[in-house]
Amino acid sequence: VDAFHAQVYSAIFLAGAGGIYLVWRSAPREELLVLGLAQFLVGLLAILGLVITDAAVHRIGWTATGTLAWLALFGWIGISGVFKLYVASRYFGSQSAS
Template sequence: MPVESAIVGLYGVGLLLFPLTFGSIWPWPIDAFHAQVYSAIFLAGAGGIYLVWRSAPREELLVLGLAQFLVGPLAILGLVITDAAVHRIDWTATGTLCWLTLFGWIGISGVFKLYAAYRYFSSQSAS
């Protein structure tokens, strides 16, 4: 989790301080304003990951896992649905593939956190 927090946090800081550079991986063009607004998602995520890693209760692991599980796949699904109507995404572009990887990784990370929370709660109920 410390590596995950660092990566997500660095990307959030990058979007905030260098919005056009870090926003260039998005599948659609974003301006500096929107990149800086989007940075809040990544900075909040990095903060949540850091807090859970340091000593948060397992309930917070469950909440973080659920949030990541939903944000990752739903962002990708939203892109697919929108592009089905507008046909403006270059699915083979490096930036698009990086964006898909980032949000896919967020979703998969959420699954692992949900699994860890499930194991924790199932071991508690067995006691």
């Protein structure tokens, strides 16, 4: 990743992280569901895209530090989406039990 793309993508991810923080603090269950699903799909599809690309070009250095960090970051995005889906589903369960 060159310096230009690193700056562009870091701005996108930092803005998204700030928005997620604001929503997370006071989000109704519907927003948590949408946010969780979006994060899960971004994490999953980014990693899946890398695997599909490597199957075609066979040029990904899977043990490279940058690749492992990239996988860890997108894995974390996906896992945090699963967590939000879990919290939203528990919220749904507590609302129907009341």
